[in-house]
Amino acid sequence: MGSLDMNYNESSYPCRDFKPLDPEELRKQAHQMVDFIADYYKNIESYPVLSQVQPGYLRTRFPQTAPYRPESLETIFSDVAKDIIPGMTHWLSPNFFAFFPATVSTAGFLGEMLSTSFNSVGFNWLASPAATELEMVVMDWLANMLKLPKSFMFSGTGGGVIQSTTSESILVTLIAARDRVVSEVGMENMQKIVVNGSDQTHSMFTKSSKLAGINPCNIRSVPTSRETGFSLCPLMLRRVVKADVAGGLIPLYLCTNVGTTSTTAVDPLEQLANVANDYGMWVHVDAAYGGSACICPEFRQYLNGVERVDSFSLSPHKWLLSYLDCCCLWVKQPGLLVKALSTNPEYLKNKPSESDSVVDYKDWQVGTGRKFQSLRLWLVLRSYGIANLQNHIRSDVRMAKMFEGFVKSDPRFEIVTPRRFALVCFRLNPSTLSSNSEIIESLNRNLLDWINSTGQACLSHTKVSGLYMLRFAVGATLTEECHVVAAWKLITNGAEELLKTIV
Ligand SMILES: *Cc1c(COP(=O)(O)O)cnc(C)c1O
DSSP: OOOHHHHOOTTTSSOTTOOTTOHHHHHHHHHHHHHHHHHHHHTGGGSOSSOOOOTTTTTTTSOSSOOSSOOOHHHHHHHIIIIIGGGOOOTTSTTBOSSSOOOOOHHHHHHHHHHHHHOOOOSSTTTOHHHHHHHHHHHHHHHHHTTOOGGGSTTTTOEEEEESOHHHHHHHHHHHHHHHHHHHHOGGGGGGEEEEEETTSOTHHHHHHHHTTOOGGGEEEEOOOTTTTTOOOHHHHHHHHHHHHHTTOEEEEEEEEBSOTTTOOBOOHHHHHHHHHHTTOEEEEEOTTGGGGGGSTTTGGGGTTGGGOSEEEEOHHHHSSOOSOOEEEEESOHHHHHHHHOOOOGGGOOHHHHTTOSOOGGGGSSSSOOOOTHHHHHHHHHHHHHHHHHHHHHHHHHHHHHHHHHHHTOTTEEEEEOOOSSEEEEEEOOTTSOOOHHHHHHHHHHHHHHHHHHTSOBOEEEEETTEEEEEEEOOOTTOOHHHHHHHHHHHHHHHHHHHHHHO
């Protein structure tokens, strides 16, 4: 490795025929890349699911500076195989059952390719009319599939937008709600604003609330219990809100869940909306994972009451075959988002925007520039149709049910919380052992480590109300029944090994 100066030679570099986007070169190299990716997917089971590398493993393998001279694609590919893949936790492995698996598909991949190829920076309508209008079409399509009321659709009085993450969806709706209330009560009362979620609401709610300037002392986390399946109790919410109002505070926002991250608990939307409506609060539904299932009639009941809320979000990157990142947000009053987030610098002024006849998505999100995000979802919806998307959800649920059956049939194990979607929360709890919760927790921690260290499957855990449990989430696109069967066998092998050491 020479220094930059030593390599510099006017006559040989820079090369005069350097063309970073030569169509024929792109064709050749992109084909090679597609082959590389297809081979990766084909061989994905040959890698340990959870990466086994140690922190800092990569620093010592690569030079400290970028290369001065170009390197060949072949060399780069070989480094990916040698240095990158071993450092990957393979989320797309059929043996990945941790967190919520990230579902992907060929159509999603093609949509991503096309979206990337245009590199349209559609901050407003004029910057990319097709990007804006396709997003509006796709958001209405998906709203229809979910049987959301017209009040959330462009064909009605609302509308939808694709955000990157749930966190951003919560942040922008919080800011819209905040500005509406501040315009009524005055900036001097900002510190009195209170937001509510349950103790099962995703941790990003606290973060988004802080970003929105909510006083950290006024972020409520209403307790839930095992008896109510960890869903938010409307009576409990009313009690908390009532006490805040009595204390001179101003309830602003309620974040409800359809499918909590720990255990996929579902909050009773209708009754919670009743409470929130009494106090003029903005109600958001975070259905990041569970929302996708609601395209199937048998799950749609979980959205009962959605007509009473103000905003709703779900992330197709979690369960609807779309690559990261893709979070769909619908709002009843887009005008409130725009009022809170619009900007109007001279360099973006244009006739369509001024005529108020178009949607400028920059006013619905945090950033300005945005990708042509809807292409991915559009390809998924068109290539598979509603029928196959429903099949996909049902097949995951069927496999999760099968796993649940395995757990129930083994007296050494127990189901900890009821399964609602394709996540099974369970733990090892043999009757031969004392029911001391610390012992059970450490046994299950050891079991999880044992499973993940084999590299043959990957699970994750959670702890709710002091109950430590393992999470088995079916959803990786490549998972088939045989993988679920093999994972259960692995889990029981691990349990036997561990129990042997105890007695
Ligand atoms: C995954 C998840 C989130 C976090 O989503 P991001 O898009 O990563 O911000 C939020 N809420 C729920 C219920 C989730 O499952």
